[in-house]
Amino acid sequence: MDNLPSPQVRRATPTRRAFLAASAGTAAAVATPLVGEPASATARTTPDRTTSGPGPGRPTTPQPPDRELRALLRELDQHRIEAGVRRLVAFGTRHTLSSQDDPRRGIGAARDWIHAQLRGYAAASGGRMTVELQSFIQQPAPRIPAPTRITNVIATLRGDTAPNRVYVVSGHYDSRVTDVTDATSDAPGADDDASGVAAVLELARVMATRRTGATIMFVAVAGEEQGLYGSAHLARQLKTAGVDVQGMFSLDIVGTPDAHDGSPPDPRTIRLFVEGVPTSETAAQTAIRQSVGGENDGPSRQLARFVQDVACNDQTGMTVRVIWRRDRYLRGSDHIPFLQQGYPAGRFTEPRENFAHEHQNTRVENGVQYGDLPEFCDFGYITRVAKVTAATLWSLAQGPGTPHGVTIDTSGLTNDTTLRWQRGPEPDLAGYEVLWRETTAPVWTHVVGVGDVTSATLDLSKDNVLFGVRAVDRVGHRSPVGAPQPSN
Incomplete structure (x- = not known):
């Protein structure tokens, strides 16, 4: 706008x-x-x-789902999502410091596969969807020992009537094991975060053939495990270009409602983390703090209320549990750089995590296999999370701006x-x-x-x-x- x-x-x-x-x-x-x-x-x-x-x-x-949204939700394919997770895991490791050039193993092979998938979806869009590789060199940092090329894969579906109003959804395609500098061991990353990337790919597929009012960006970012580098670069680029991002969602660890830790599964709930005003404020965030409602009425929390209005129904089969926090303690996801640029943003994540197996190498103990493997994912659950996200993005892009x-x-x-x-x-x-x-x-x-x-x-x-x-x-x-x- x-x-x-x-x-x-x-x-x-x-x-x-x-x-x-x-x-x-x-x-x-x-x-x-x-x-x-x-x-x-x-x-x-x-x-x-x-x-x-x-x-x-x-x-x-x-807000009830319109006819086209209901049709869109029916097209989201659980089998495609499962195939996406398994294909990403098959690259062995997707560590940010792994091979960029090996055609079968490493983050470069995963990048090229994601790029090819999105280009295939864009071919059916009638020119409305474009795909790009957004690369930059990240200089040495605590988890980056040498200058490293990081690449985001971006599919942009341009809106018809309000193309300058933009909504972003992302998953991170890099993975890791317990040692965050280990770039050679198998790091399957099925839940964290092949689940989110597979959902984003499926969203791009079903929306590519549809016309929207506003613009939607479907993004697979890298460098998340090393320090949110890919999403930080994207958010800065959008801010520098003056892009009116009115909502951003990170799908990060959305693979299962079952923590596999003895607690009961919660298959109909997805958490949505949204903050009020952070400690380090931008000018936009200062305005939030000074608003009549204070931190509980900032743009990110209004976005969360919107999600509950449009995505909690019998078409998605899900409840959105809104958490009034930026993210979990000691953790962070790719929505944070967008918040730091003053954009409304939130993080979808499963109801309860199993921290014991999330980043561990694959191993077998007493006949039980541990590690972030596809076998720990519930692909019906990921599909329902994709439906929540689709209902949100469609309703945002088809409706008026804030x-x-x-x-x-x-x-x-x-x-x-x-x-x-x-x-x-x-x-x-x-x-x-x-x-x-x-x-x-x-x-x-x-x-x-x-x-x-x-x-x-x-x-x-x-x-x-x-x-x-x-x-x-x-x-x-x-x-x-x-x-x-x-x-x-």
Whole structure:
């Protein structure tokens, strides 16, 4: 959404009573599900939406999947995902310091195979998908003993109506054993992270033949185990080029719901880690901290709420457990460099890890084989994770962008609330909705449709609740919520 227009700010209605009367009808018109497309979420997979206290609007509801999304989800192929994991494991090791030139073993062979797969998918895209090798030389560092070429493999599916708005999904194709400098021992890396790469490849395959509004980048990064080098380079390049990345997801260790440690499997849950404000702030992150909702209403957490709205239903068969943290203790994934550049980002990972076998060399003890092998993966589970990711990316790319310039009027002592925002450039934009929730509620609970306007006043005190604004298109696709900053 580069070069947003600056329309004249208009108040939604001349009077509070007229506004509230009109809002109920507008809400029904703007956010009605698609014709013939009933909501399909179940109580099991729908986030709690506790209504506490009176106020304008109606209870929020999940966004139902449209017909094309349901068809897309049916096309995700578990057998292809399994074949992808097994092929990556067959390269022996994919350590960042392993061979770049051996055609059968090492990270170079894995790189070339991924590149060939994506080029094959791009051939069916009618020119909308392009594939590139993004290489750079990483200078010596604690886990890089000598200058090393690191290569990201990137497939970009250009959007039709909002090509400058971009969403990124990645998995890392490098692997390791316990000794992070051991570049020669077998490092199968089935769960960490052939599972994520195989899911990304399958997403690229099924989306390559479809038209999207916004642009999606499908990326296999390298250098993750040595220090997130591949994703850091990609994030810097995008930031330097001024690319409007409105969401990034890392699929890292998504291979199994069973930790194989005696705990019960959790086959219908995927964790999503999203932070608030990090210790080291960018200018964008400082703005988050200073916003009305504070760290719990930053762009990454709004992105997580969006995921729960569009991807927790009987089409994916999954529940997304959102964790309000950047990542697990002592760990980090490829979403972190994007956060450091001020982009909204999160990390999908399985519900419980087995740290004992994750990076160990293959071995056999008492007839039990240990190591990060395909036999420890659940390919049905990886496919369901791919469905969650597909539902998220499709809904983001087909819907409007997150509203920009959202402010809340704090110039006077009043018991109502005035919000303002910039109108988006989408040609199929229908209007906007104001959302609110109690300050203690984790998700949005109420929504008020306000129409195609750039300001609205609600008879609800800004001192008592939290507010946000989202865009809606003509067929009911919604954007993530934009949280307001104070404006005098």
